[in-house]
Amino acid sequence: MKNDNGQYYPSYLQLEKILDSQHPLSFEEGQAPAHDEMLFIIIHQAYELWFKQILFELDFVKKVFSKEKVDDNSEDLNLCRHRLKRVTSILALLNQQVTVLDTMTPMDFLEFRNLLTPASGFQSKQFRLIEATLGLKMEKRHQHDYYKRTNEGGFAPNDFNEINSIEASRTILQLINQWLERMPFFDEKFWKGYAAQYASTELHPFWNDYRAIYANSLTEREQHKLVDFDTQFIQEKQADGSFSDAAMRTALFIMLYRDFPVFQTSFQILDTLIEIDHWLAGWRHKHYVMVRRMIGMRVGTGNTSGAGYLEGAVQQHYIFKDLAALSTYLIERRKLPKLPEELIKALGFIS
Ligand code: HEM
Numbered sequence: 108m109k110n111d112n113g114q115y116y117p118s119y120l121q122l123e124k125i126l127d128s129q130h131p132l133s134f135e136e137g138q139a140p141a142h143d144e145m146l147f148i149i150i151h152q153a154y155e156l157w158f159k160q161i162l163f164e165l166d167f168v169k170k171v172f173s174k175e176k177v178d179d180n181s182e183d184l185n186l187c188r189h190r191l192k193r194v195t196s197i198l199a200l201l202n203q204q205v206t207v208l209d210t211m212t213p214m215d216f217l218e219f220r221n222l223l224t225p226a227s228g229f230q231s232k233q234f235r236l237i238e239a240t241l242g243l244k245m246e247k248r249h250q251h252d253y254y255k256r257t258n259e260g261g262f263a264p265n266d267f268n269e270i271n272s273i274e275a276s277r278t279i280l281q282l283i284n285q286w287l288e289r290m291p292f293f294d295e296k297f298w299k300g301y302a303a304q305y306a307s308t309e310l311h312p313f314w315n316d317y318r319a320i321y322a323n324s325l326t327e328r329e330q331h332k333l334v335d336f337d338t339q340f341i342q343e344k345q346a347d348g349s350f351s352d353a354a355m356r357t358a359l360f361i362m363l364y365r366d367f368p369v370f371q372t373s374f375q376i377l378d379t380l381i382e383i384d385h386w387l388a389g390w391r392h393k394h395y396v397m398v399r400r401m402i403g404m405r406v407g408t409g410n411t412s413g414a415g416y417l418e419g420a421v422q423q424h425y426i427f428k429d430l431a432a433l434s435t436y437l438i439e440r441r442k443l444p445k446l447p448e449e450l451i452k453a454l455g456f457i458s
């Protein structure tokens with residue numbers, strides 16, 4: 108029913124389709140109607156709609172960072188920051204949404220639970236695409252054998268292939284890693300006039316100083332953190348699907364000198380990725396607590412161990428934990444080495 112003057116609310120939003128898509132199995136003939144199955148369906152559909160929006164934003168970010176060069180002062184970078192922030196707002200909402208499901212009691216759920224087998228949220232393709240787009244790899248998943256099942260409780264072959272192909276393409280983690288690696292802050296030409304504080308070694312003068320200042324900041328019990336520092340930033344370890352040493356150095360540098368305006372957007376992008384990880388982990392944890400209340404320690408309809416699997420996934424499915432862990436390596440602002448003039452000029456701090 109279209110209005111002659113243009114669009115009509117219900118048709119523009121295709122409400123006929125959306126609002127005709129709630130069909131509780133327990134309402135069918137021969138079943139005992141379970142009132143809460145309607146809520147169960149609607150809440151999942153609401154989640155999936157928001158997953159769609161999250162993927163839309165992440166795909167934009169992926170496109171920008173796939174370019175050969177991202178101009179640090181361009182609109183693109185600012186749009187990425189803005190849209191990643193939007194993803195965190197949506198995830199905050201999705202965390203909050205668990206409270207609506209909490210109004211369903213375990214006995215209410217039991218009224219229709221057996222009708223759902225072997226379906227489960229495990230099979231949410233969009234949730235897996237969000238994880239894969241960000242950079243979670245199959246082999247890094249908790250009990251990853253579950254993911255290979257394409258029989259009951261597993262993915263349909265098409266979904267399985269799609270998830271794998273996103274995983275195999277460049278993920279946001281990889282793209283951010285390459286973007287950080289491309290930043291030229293430590294080029295020799297910028298550091299000729301640098302006033303080093305400690306006797307030089309084979310290390311870059313900045314990192315030689317930073318390492319010494321960091322070592323001095325450690326308490327006796329923390330001495331071994333210097334070994335971790337070297338592993339994370341110095342030893343050029345083999346990339347294992349996470350951030351390289353070079354990318355980690357740039358990320359730490361951006362965090363340290365974030366008060367310089369030129370680093371603002373880059374800093375916020377890194378910070379927002381950490382926040383996205385936190386919101387996802389927060390959701391996984393809320394879902395896990397809700398599941399324990401709802402089905403105790405029973406096996407999931409999707410045939411995982413249930414709460415045990417979900418608890419492991421909370422711990423193991425962080426994607427940007429290397430970035431979050433940078434806090435271990437910060438030093439007090441007043442102890443930061445003063446940057447050389449050449450670098451400041453090159454970065455456009457003063458024109
Ligand atoms: C009564 C409510 C719910 C219960 C009892 C429940 C239970 C479970 C269980 C037991 C699993 C593990 C897979 C299995 O073996 O079945 C699972 C996975 C999952 N569920 Fe739910 N769930 C509920 C609601 C939801 C809702 C509202 C969503 C929103 C989309 C959701 C999304 C997921 C996702 C994405 C997974 C995979 C998690 C991962 O692998 O990290 N679930 N759920």
Ligand SMILES: N[C@@H](CC(=O)c1ccccc1NC=O)C(=O)O
Pocket residue numbers: 151220223226227228229402406407408409
């Ligand atoms: N896995 C849940 C059932 C369940 O929650 C579910 C079933 C079908 C479609 C979505 C579901 N939601 C999340 O896992 C259970 O074991 O009770």
